[in-house]
Amino acid sequence: EIVLTQSPGTLSLSPGERATLSCRASQSVSSNYLAWYQQKPGQAPRLLIYGASSRATGIPDRFSGSGSGTDFTLTITRLEPEDFAVYYCHQYGTSPWTFGQGTKVGIK
Amino acid sequence: QVQLVQSGAEVKKPGSSVKVSCRASGGTFSNYPISWVRQAPGQGLEWMGGIIPIFGTPNYAQRFQGRVTITADESTSTAYMELSSLRSDDTAVYYCAREGRWLNLGGPLDFWGQGTLVTVSS
Numbered sequence: 001e002i003v004l005t006q007s008p009g010t011l012s013l014s015p016g017e018r019a020t021l022s023c024r025a026s027q028s029v030s031s032n033y034l035a036w037y038q039q040k041p042g043q044a045p046r047l048l049i050y051g052a053s054s055r056a057t058g059i060p061d062r063f064s065g066s067g068s069g070t071d072f073t074l075t076i077t078r079l080e081p082e083d084f085a086v087y088y089c090h091q092y093g094t095s096p097w098t099f100g101q102g103t104k105v106g107i108k
Numbered sequence: 109q110v111q112l113v114q115s116g117a118e119v120k121k122p123g124s125s126v127k128v129s130c131r132a133s134g135g136t137f138s139n140y141p142i143s144w145v146r147q148a149p150g151q152g153l154e155w156m157g158g159i160i161p162i163f164g165t166p167n168y169a170q171r172f173q174g175r176v177t178i179t180a181d182e183s184t185s186t187a188y189m190e191l192s193s194l195r196s197d198d199t200a201v202y203y204c205a206r207e208g209r210w211l212n213l214g215g216p217l218d219f220w221g222q223g224t225l226v227t228v229s230s
Contacts, residue, residue, distance in 0.1 A: 044205075046220075047218050088153055099152055
């Protein structure tokens with residue numbers, strides 16, 4: 001199965017700063033079928049990005065995804081207070097679908 | 109807008125089984141896969157398997173093969189996940205989620221249920 005490794009494990013930033021999250025796959029992700037989710041405590045994950053770089057419906061344009069093959073990045077250009085959460089990457093190109101272990105974006 | 113509503117929290121004994129339901133509304137249930145994902149306390153997300161209701165053939169993660177059964181009832185727009193031989197490390201929140209790819213497995217999880225906490229304890 002494809003192992004997704006996210007880094008860093010924790011990111012401590014201030015509102016207004018830029019966040020850059022990485023997701024590396026153990027083998028190439030088929031068709032760049034890579035998604036990013038945001039999860040807040042006690043809530044279900046929310047889809048942010050799919051197909052590596054397409055924003056889901058209603059997602060603000062401060063969220064962007066990039067990358068291909070085995071290296072992917074989620075960028076949040078200017079952190080808003082509501083963006084402090086845990087972020088997961090997810091590949092859905094090769095069964096079994098797998099998730100990264102998550103990156104927590106915390107307030108500095 | 110698609111909504112997925114799951115059944116309530118469960119407490120189970122080790123060795124027993126649990127069946128969680130996921131009822132869909134507001135969209136076309138039959139033609140989009142439904143996946144099941146679990147999250148142990150304080151841990152990450154783990155995909156268990158999925159099904160396209162109109163086809164009815166499930167796709168399971170190998171580590172759950174033999175213990176999990178995923179089904180779907182088109183008449184009630186409800187998907188089910190049954191996990192047997194429960195152990196304490198099966199304690200988790202279980203989510204259903206729609207894969208946003210028409211008639212094909214492998215899509216982003218665009219709509220999620222609220223989650224069902226299953227606690228396995230003697």
